[in-house]
Amino acid sequence: MQHASVNDDGLHLSEAIRSGQAVAVSDASFHGTSGTSSTVVEGSVPEHRLLCHAQVPGPVKEGDSLRCELAGNYSAVLCVNAICLQHNVTQGSITVACDNINSLRPFKPEYLPHPRDKNLDLMQAVWASVQQSPIDWNPVHIHGHQDRKVKDSHHRLSALNCEMDAQAKLFYWHLSAVLSTLEAPQLPIHNEGWTVWSGDIKLPSPSRECRDPGSHQPALLDSTQALLLQCLIGD
Secondary structure, eight states: OOEEEOTTTTHHHHHHHHTTOEEEEEEEEEETTEEEEEEEEEOSSSTTOEEEEEEOOSOOOTTOHHHHHHHHHHHHHHHHHHHHHHTTOOSOEEEEEESOGGGGGGGSTTOOOOTTSTTHHHHHHHHHHHHHOSSEEEEEEOOSOTTTSOOSSOHHHHHHHHHHHHHHHHHHHHHHHHOSOOOOOOOOOTTOOSOEEETTEEESSOSTTOOOTTSOOOOSSOHHHHHHHHHHHHO
16 A cells, blocks of 8 residues: 555544444556555544555556456455554454455455456455454445446445545546556565466466467466465465
8 A cells, every 4th residue: 555544543443343333445446557446444434534545566457447446455454454453453343345346255254265266366365364354344345436326225335435436546646647657566465375477477367277468378377286276375
């Protein structure tokens, strides 16, 4: 995360997490092969909220909204886990909401990372961070852009989602003004597990179907290697 702020060191949010009243909502904005995400964590009221922004870690394929939304969810888990650690929160729950249903899979109890998962590195990072969390995570899918048309009954979550959509766009334009390039940085991601690289390019979904772009090379991983990678991720 490039920017994160909360005005009371997260004390109000820690109390909301303990009582199960906290919510975490994110959204993303992507432009070509780069993207940004914004995330807000609130208690029962907007005061003392935590707001954070991130540049989506690469590589980002053009139009890959899932990776950008995962980055927002990942920011939410990291921030909430930090608050729990800071204020010794050992039990509680939080509702996490997003308008991309696939990005919520790592929060579901039955989910396990699989080498065929799209954006496995971020899926694994979110999942592993949730496993380390001392609280319960309750995923809720909401429809996006409900500032234009109401599509579900999650009014507060929808309003926060629309706000984060605008914030992510503003953060993108902020980065475009201060950085010489907006190429998504390929950096190590906490809890991403084992990774596969082709030269200096990370393969975020290293399944046996993953091939060098634009070539007809054999699959990078055969079935035995894919099974081994799955076992390593499971560990």
